[in-house]
Amino acid sequence: GTTSTGTTIITTEGKHFGVDGIGNRIAAVEKINEIKDGVSGFNGLRWEDVEPKPPINGNHLYATGDEFKATIDAMNSAGRQLQLNIDADNSWATIKDGYKRNINIRPEYIDDWEALIKHLVKDYPVSYLQISSEAENFWGDAEGYTKVLCAAYKAAKEANPKVKVMAAGFNDGAAFSQPEFSQSEEVQQEMLNKNPEFKSKIDFILYFLS
Numbered sequence: 001g002t003t004s005t006g007t008t009i010i011t012t013e014g015k016h017f018g019v020d021g022i023g024n025r026i027a028a029v030e031k032i033n034e035i036k037d038g039v040s041g042f043n044g045l046r047w048e049d050v051e052p053k054p055p056i057n058g059n060h061l062y063a064t065g066d067e068f069k070a071t072i073d074a075m076n077s078a079g080r081q082l083q084l085n086i087d088a089d090n091s092w093a094t095i096k097d098g099y100k101r102n103i104n105i106r107p108e109y110i111d112d113w114e115a116l117i118k119h120l121v122k123d124y125p126v127s128y129l130q131i132s133s134e135a136e137n138f139w140g141d142a143e144g145y146t147k148v149l150c151a152a153y154k155a156a157k158e159a160n161p162k163v164k165v166m167a168a169g170f171n172d173g174a175a176f177s178q179p180e181f182s183q184s185e186e187v188q189q190e191m192l193n194k195n196p197e198f199k200s201k202i203d204f205i206l207y208f209l210s
Helices: 026-031 066-077 107-123 142-159 184-194
Strands: 039-046 081-087 094-096 102-105 126-131 164-171 204-208
Touching (some): 039 066, 039 126, 066 081
Antiparallel strands (some): 094 102
């Protein structure tokens, strides 16, 4: 569900609740330290943020930044599980349409996308990995998104079989107030129709409701 302030609350087995949308805000982590359990969602991380330049001779130069590391450390110290939202957006690797929506990853860089996912899952205490957000708004091709999702699933499970992989959070906020504008179900059906692997390459789907 969503609070009146727009903060998404997610539930997970064995935990009371989670707080989504932390991002690079250590102060926000400090405010929820009293909870001592649950899940904290780190949003807004783009592939290009972590890897601003393409690898050279197969060598990757990752740069998550001190603020990111400090925020993750604060979450871990507070006993909270990390839900990391990583978007495949990258100027040197991602193909976009005329509306600047992601279409797919260039074929020559798909292995580098998988390497990035392995790096994040291995080097940080990721319990839940969300691939992008609001696919119906930021992805111009359902088949392209599912290919990116499937590649991330494969890499994440190789790095840590226990990590849970989530499909993009579908923003279905209009489902109740303006159902004629709700398109999440149509996007998901297109994903299923174009790529039968879709259902087998996620552990669950996140929804944003209001």
